[in-house]
Amino acid sequence: xxxxxxxxxxxxxxxxxxxxxxxxxxxxxxxxxxxxxxxxxxxxxxxxxxxxxxxxxxxxxxxxxxxxxxxxxxxxxxxxxxxxxxxxxxxxxxxxxxxxxxxxxxxxxxxxxxxxxxxxxxxxxxxxxxxxxxxxxxxxxxxxxxxxxxxxxxxxxxxxxxxxxxxxxxxxxxxxxxxxxxxxxxxxxxxxxxxxxxxxxxxxxxxxxxxxxxxxxxx
Numbered sequence: 001x002x003x004x005x006x007x008x009x010x011x012x013x014x015x016x017x018x019x020x021x022x023x024x025x026x027x028x029x030x031x032x033x034x035x036x037x038x039x040x041x042x043x044x045x046x047x048x049x050x051x052x053x054x055x056x057x058x059x060x061x062x063x064x065x066x067x068x069x070x071x072x073x074x075x076x077x078x079x080x081x082x083x084x085x086x087x088x089x090x091x092x093x094x095x096x097x098x099x100x101x102x103x104x105x106x107x108x109x110x111x112x113x114x115x116x117x118x119x120x121x122x123x124x125x126x127x128x129x130x131x132x133x134x135x136x137x138x139x140x141x142x143x144x145x146x147x148x149x150x151x152x153x154x155x156x157x158x159x160x161x162x163x164x165x166x167x168x169x170x171x172x173x174x175x176x177x178x179x180x181x182x183x184x185x186x187x188x189x190x191x192x193x194x195x196x197x198x199x200x201x202x203x204x205x206x207x208x209x210x211x212x213x214x215x216x217x218x219x
Contacts, residue, residue, distance in 0.1 A: 002032060004198055006155050014200040015151055018159025019105040022193035024115040028158065030058075033118060033192065036152035043145035046137035051125035052145055053184060055177050058118050065176045066166060066189065067114030073165035074110035098204065109161065109191065120160075120190040121177065122146045128185045142187050150190065159195040162188050 006014075033056055040054065057063055109116075124142040128135050150160040166173050166189045173189075174181040205211075 002035075002157070003155050004157055011151050011154055013202040015154040016159075016200050016203065017105075017161040018193075018195055018200075019109040019161055019191075021196045022109075022116065022159050022191065023196055024112060024117065024193065026117065026194045028058075028118045028192055028194065030056075032153075032156050032158065033120075036149045036156065036158070039152040040145040040149040043148045045141040045145070049125075049141060052142055053123040053125075054149075055121040055123065055179065056118060057121065057177065062176055063116065063119060064114045066119060066173060067116075069169045069173055069176075070113045070163070070166045070189070071110055073168040074107070076168060077165055109163070110165075113191070116191045116193055118192040120146075120149065120192060121173070121179070121186050122149075122188055122190065123179060123184045123186050125184055127182070128187075138185070139187070146188060146190065153192060154200075157194055157198055159191075159193055161191045163191065164188055 037054060037056075041050070041052070045051065057066065122142050122145070124138050126138055128138055146162070150162070153160050164187075167186060170186050171181050173179070173186060174184075179186065
């Protein structure tokens with residue numbers, strides 16, 4: 001097992017959305033991805049159903065096709081009024097600068113999506129059609145496992161980023177990958193690549209946990 005030997009604290013506080021610091025020219029060994037997937041299948045699932053599937057994409061043509069879908073979705077996303085300046089508008093200077101950096105790096109990833117060495121498509125059995133306990137249970141059965149994969153990737157010097165824009169064209173992506181669209185829901189496209197350096201730091205969170213936590217009721 002290849003590991004940076006990070007502590008649990010370091011893994012939990014420095015697993016970032018990596019975009020510009022992905023090494024787009026270095027392949028990712030299949031064995032590293034397989035090690036991280038073993039963490040994924042240790043995650044809890046609703047009613048212990050384990051109704052997950054993970055599609056790993058390294059094929060050049062399929063990455064290119066998914067990259068095309070992602071860019072098409074990104075163009076649509078940015079026409080909805082979502083831009084760096086819009087997200088930064090009215091924010092404190094430090095927060096505004098952070099939002100600008102995020103959008104710039106997101107645009108960089110969209111432009112280079114086809115070059116990402118590997119992609120992971122986590123899927124859950126069934127279709128998510130509306131908000132309900134069932135839908136929440138479905139998400140609770142796939143999101144923790146995917147995050148476990150991402151944490152494992154961090155400790156192996158791999159960068160990941162959770163993206164969902166390709167889901168605007170989920171059925172087309174299903175056709176590219178042979179996923180039974182009527183029976184399985186894709187929930188994300190996780191980009192995977194070695195990072196340029198491993199010195200990631202905790203993110204700035206306004207007020208920390210205390211600012212968004214209330215006890216025994218909403219206040």
